[in-house]
Amino acid sequence: MYYIVKFLVRLYFRVMYKMTIEGRENIPKDTTVIYACNHRSNADPPMLGAWAKGKFAFMAKEELFRNKLFAWLIRSLGAFPVVRGKGDTGVIDTSVDRLDSGRSLMIFPEGTRSKDGKVGRGHTGAALISARSGKQIVPSGICYGEKLKFRTPITLKFGAPIDPAEYCEVCDEPNPRQLVKLKNRYMADIKFLVEVEPEEQTETKENESNE
Template sequence: MNLYPIGKPLVKIFYHLFFRITVIGSENIPKQGGVLICSNHLSNFDPPFIGVSITRALSFIAKSELFKVPVLGVLLRHLNSFPVRRGEGDRGAIRMALKLIREGHALLLFPEGHRNLNQDAPLKQGLSGAGFFALKTDAVVVPCAIIGRYKFRSKMKIVFGKPVDTMAMKNQKLKSSEASTVIMRRIQALLDEHAGPTA
């Protein structure tokens, strides 16, 4: 049973009660077709935060350890999530991601591969996965920046940038790692442009 249609409205109410949310650039996400949303990663709250900020259903990858947590693991499987074994080149997760994108779904990725809690520091180098999916599919790649801290009634901002020019990356015959670098630069540019006081 897919709980996403039920869970999304409830989570949206929760987020708007607990945080003061501003969403910028949601029009940059196409209403249909394969989409790859690439974002910085602050917290485990990020996937649902991004999910309630767009109109489309969102699939996302979560570290396999979370699926072993009682109750949480069951919920994740019914909320458009699938596991990845980090650091192992998980082929099953790669095949699933490619399948979802090619079938026209929206997929969320955190190119850094893990949470980066220091918002004042530059983003770390992105893993090659984001670049690989961008080069191997026709997905629209949308950079995303999450700004703020998940504290009660704090200001949270989520910014969706204009799509990355994936055709240029393909024409230049970039490697996956190089394409990921291009994507990370776009995310960093959004952070630099929109960062400001949050409280």
């Protein structure tokens, strides 16, 4: 059922919008990862999940689980509840468990939807989960104009994976300062994917390869 639903969701986005997918080859194979993505609309989780490899899990506000039928549907797709604004530390343990059980994790580190399309500062939740689990972070970007409407051109981009071991010790209690450095890295990569024009991205990559 899971992959049938995933296929139908992908088909829906292909029909509704002009989808372009870039960088899917960057997603590591045969392992779970953490997708850290910018947040534009409620369509982001299913859109990202439609092209994520394998099965995935994602956090959803607890209010969405009050309707039993809808709760069953999103749980079957990998959702688990999080209590916003109350320091729900148990969600970190749940996230690590999902990664260890064979599901990749989708996180929107800005914590809220962007109204102008610009990428915000972000939080360290993805960094903490990555350091606790040892799983790589795949920066991701959803790019389109001001409004999402029928046949809007959308580009979904996947960047190069980030190994948490390059920034902090992989353990149950990682160093907070190191987590900030890891957070700054994936937020910078997300911003690069979303806000830098394709021509500038190509030029930047060429300059990096020549250094």
